[in-house]
Amino acid sequence: GESVGLHLPTLSVQEGDNSIINCAYSNSASDYFIWYKQESGKGPQFIIDIRSNMDKRQGQRVTVLLNKTVKHLSLQIAATQPGDSAVYFCAENMAGTALIFGKGTTLSVSS
C-alpha cells in the first residue's frame, strides 16, 4: 500500500546549525501534511502542518516546505538546540481517510 517515508533514519547536527529533515510521500491525492516530534518516552507532539494549496509555512524556528511536483516534504529547524533532539515523523492525510505516518528520523544535537 502507499505510505509516507523518510529519507534518512538518523541526522546528527551541531548546536546552532540549521537542520533539514526530509520526507517523501507517495499518494498524490494527499492534501494535508503534519510534522510531529517525539521525545523518548513521550507521545508524538504536533509541530506544524501544511495544506496542499501551500508551498511553505513558517512557525517558531520551524519551516515546512511542500513540493507537490516531486511529492516531497521537508522540515527545517533553525538554530537547532539540544532540546530539539527527538524522533521526527511526517504524516499525510487525504480528506476522510486516516493519517499515514512515516517511520521517523532521529535528530541528535550535540553541543
Next chain:
Amino acid sequence: DAGITQSPRHKVTETGTPVTLRCHQTENHRYMYWYRQDPGHGLRLIHYSYGVKDTDKGEVSDGYSVSRSKTEDFLLTLESATSSQTSVYFCAISSRTSGPTDTQYFGPGTRLTVL
C-alpha cells in the same frame, strides 16, 4: 499532552489474559484513535471512534476491540493477550471541525509487555 491521559502507563501481563487500556480526554473532541508503535513500523492505527458508540477498524485491528460509551473515554481491549501485542499504545484525539484537516493530538502512551 492536549488534555489526554492514558491508564495504566505501564503494564506487564501474561499470554492469554484480558487487558483493557483506557484513554480519557478533557477536550470534548469527537474523534478518538488507538495506535500501536513498534520499532521498524512506526505508528499504526488499530481502531478509531467518530462518536459515542461509533467505531471503526484501522490497519491492525485483529485481536483488539474498542468501546466508547462516553465522549471522554475510549477503551481498548485485548481479549486474550499475545506476545505479538507487546508494544507501546498511544491514544489520539481530533476535532475534525476544520474541513479536511485531521490534526491529531496524542496522549503519553501505555507500555504493554505480554510475557
